[in-house]
Amino acid sequence: MLATRGLTWRIGEVAIVDSVEIDLAPGEFLGVIGPNGAGKTSLFNLITGLRRPTEGQVTLDGRDISALPPHRRARLGLGRTFQASSVFGSLTVRENVRLAVQAHRGGSMKLWRRAAADREVAAAADTALDRVGLAHRGTALAGTLAHGEKRKLEIALLLAGEPTVMLLDEPMAGVSAEDVPELVQVIRSLTGDNGRSVLMVEHHMDVILELADRIAVMHHGALLACDTPETVMANPTVQEAYLGEEL
Amino acid sequence: MSQPVLTVDDLSVRIAGLHILQGVSFTVAPTGVTVLLGRNGVGKTTTLRAVVGLTPRNGEVDGTVRMGEQSLLDRPTHRLVRGGLGYVPEDRCVFAGLTVAENLRLAERRGSTPAYDRVFALFPELDRRSRQRAGSLSGGQQQMLAIGRVLLNDNRLLLVDEPTKGLAPKVVTEVAEVLERVAESVPVLLVEQNLAVVRRLARDAVVLAAGKVAWAGDAQELLSETALTRSLLGVGSAEAHDATPAAARKDGH
């Protein structure tokens, strides 16, 4: 599905992302871990096109998408969430999802149609809201949601786009402990159907271990290891990088 | 136990409607390093920033924070800092366009003699590179400058936010050594993700989870109890002592 080849992004001399090579198989769940500042979010930005790499390529289904702007990549099936929740705060929850559905299905450039009248969009939006368990909050302004709910809404926005590859950037960050299991269920349900692939950055190790088929470890911009959870966890280099050396 | 240098009581912070801290209470002992732990996004940086008065405009702060007898909230940042609250922010924030000397000079204060000898004793590198632009320093050197800037004045308490973030392992060790020496003379409230650094420096630990204090006490005790560490920090800490993933998975479920 998704592959990166020699993906590098430098600011001046410093390589924030350093020759990263990732292959994501259809239906695979790949967890990305690494200490703060290891370049995980930058990697996501390079894959989704918010940043242009200094070197290297990103391919989706074998097609080189390195030169495409973010919105073209999204159209090809690349969806993502952000580390800091990013929803449209002054729109209602339902309008948020409808906007995403509409963006995916086309027909956003219709100045004279009444948006509220499009039943198909409305139905698809409600389905997405149902799946993340936010249906009852449809009329609330997205800006007023609690943090965990915002996270769910973000996933609903993502689902509305029916992506083939989903990038989740720390979906658990800032979510209270009691909400974590529910959110894990929602995320697990994402991969269940359609052979959707997921790339997820997450600091909750238990969540990663529970969900991921493989784990990629980043450190100083480079990929230290990318293997099954068991192998990665047993790798001494990884432990050292992730936990810091004994001092 | 002696009087704490900092008392945080029922601190709540909302930013843009997000209830990030929900009644956080803890104290910082008058000596040694107190480390603030917790998962990413749990509000450690927000706590430090609220203490030093840097909550963004769309944020609301409630509760009380006292340094000694003095109440800190609602006082402008620059007064708190002059009153002896040193702050080393996340990402170092040195002034890249200014020289090292100018970065240090900025921290000088009227009415007190800047302790250049103290700073240069800790960081001889800064003296050698004083005419160099701070933006051209390495990450580690920038971190030294950020700490040095604060040490130019006498402080009653230092707040240090993730000083080892994004640094090479060798430099992490250097930073830890420096902080260890600094903490001999002034108490430090430290936010740190690197548990090896925590183990080396911390005397007390405060663990935040879900916007509240989940655990507070002796740091070494926390670190020695694997299950406790794992349940509180979730993070890679689990593997710090017990790196078998099978165990981690079984334990989780």
Place this chain on the structure above:
Amino acid sequence: MDAIILLTLTGLGLAALYFLVASGLSLVFGLADVLNFAHGLFLGVGAYATWWAAGNLPGAGADGLGFVVAVAFGVAAGTLMAVLVELVLIRPLYSRTIEQVLVTVGLSLAGVALLQATWGADARPFPRPEWTRQVTTILGAQVPNGGLLLIIAAVLVLAAILAFLQWTRYGLIIRAGVENREMVTALGIDVRKAFTLVFAIGGAAAALAGALGSVYFGTVSPQQGGSLLIFAFIVVVIGGMGSVVGSAYAAVAVGLLQQFVNYYGTSGLGDICVVALLAVVLLLRPQGIAGKAAIA
């Protein structure tokens, strides 16, 4: 050849005027993130205060030392105005950038109207010292002295601002504040004092531009500030917001371009070329205006 020298020097005169307005604008934006629409008002206040002083203030006059006193009075008035604006209107909205811009918009409308109410909408003849009415022959070109005066003043102001930024403590604070305001406060410095100072510097430079520009044009009118302000904005954007040196380079480029094209092309074409230059700069470097690195 004479024409080229003359155009170069008058173009530099114009550039000097732009620089005097733009330098303060640029510093204010760089430090406080405020796009100050009321900056033209400081210029108007400086011009009218000089004009008033030349006629009414004891010791001031239209010539010689009296004129210097009048200009000093005008500059003082502009500075005072700028400081008051910062303290009374801008400071209470600290870090609420869009409201600050809106307030300066309101102030620019109200302030110009107030000048108009007090001294009438029409241009008034401005007292010009004898020397500024004459010309100096430079390499065969007859250059008006008013323009030379502007150039000299701008060079002095540039040197003074740079020296201030480089060598004084507050200059250091301003340079640091342009980079990261919050970190300056975290070092125990009241950055708002620097705001006031920057407004004062900007107000003084703009008021000087008002006084000397009026000498150059020979008249003073309430709208003068507004039309200069737009070109000053363009200079600030091209030069990079927060960069005084950038403003100086950009002012020279804009002044010369405008003067030469207006002379060799149709009148007014030069102004349009300047806007085209702005468009090109912004299109080549869309983030160009955020490049606030090189301040001094």
Place this chain on the structure above:
Amino acid sequence: MTEVKSPEVPAPPAAVPAELTGGRVSRLRPYLPLLVLVVAVILPYSTLHLPGIFEGALNSPGTLQLLAVCLVFGGLAAGYDLLFGRTGMLSFGHALYFAAGVYGTDILITRAGLPLWQAAPLAIVGGTILAGLIGAVALRTVGIAFAMVTLAFAQVGAILVARDFGGLTGGEEGLPLDVSGLPAGLVGVANTVNLYWLALAYLVVVVLVVHRVSGSPTGRVLAGLRDDERRIGVLGLDPYRFKLVAFTLAGGLAAAGGVVYCLIVGGASPHITSSELTLSLLVMVVLGGPGTRWGPVLGGILYMYLDHRLVSFGSSGAVEALPAFLSRPLSEPLFVLGTVFILAVYFFPGGLASLAPRLALLRDALRPGRRRED
């Protein structure tokens, strides 16, 4: 790397939900605009005198012309709000497209001798294309840079008009409209009422278009752009295209307003190209309440009304009697409006439109035993 401060302009305050809580008022509410429209339509049949508010009777040509100008600016402000309040774009050059409509109509009729039915559509199409072209360039930038570029382009318009290139614009003097070829119903003092209705029709059209577009799928995207432009891109939509559509549409609406304005005042004068006018549009929208249904319209109407009436208010006996240092500023409409605007920014950040819900909140708070629900 130096820290780069974001040049983004923060989005203006979001729409204030204007639902009044309360019984009878809320049932009547949907029909209120219709009622106001009916009153506005039949207003010229009234011979009512409102001393102090208008100089002549309601149906006197002077009053009708003032009202017509107010209505045009109500429409203009509503169109500008499509950019500022609903999409979050801070354009400082909107007066340019208005001026394009005014001068376009005037030049095509007076200089080229075209009939109105050809000149008006041409001017509107021309203004729209101009907005499209300038938008295509300016929207490559964001935030403050965008504001500056639009301001600079508007300045080009002002220069072109003032320098009188090709003798088309009449320079400083302006260009009186040659009325000889106009339909008889639009010429002469006696027919001011028709111009009034024309202005009313313009306002209704703009309001309809803006509301319809805001409620359309495109409007949803524009609202999304106001909140988070980057997110729109990640959803698979090109922010640039949508902003350009909104910019062009608003430009076209402004040009149409220019056509109507040109007919009402019988010509064009260079002050409509001034940056002052473009700033006043911002003032109108902020005074009224950006992003709200009726705020910008009210703001535009009120602003223009005050702008005209304050002159005569200033020369009235009561103000004349004041000492000069008070009476002179008070007779300058822009001084009063600028001051009111500054006060509004401090004390009524949501504009006029936020007053109704605020009053409702106050009423609820005062009524015992009722709590406001968030």
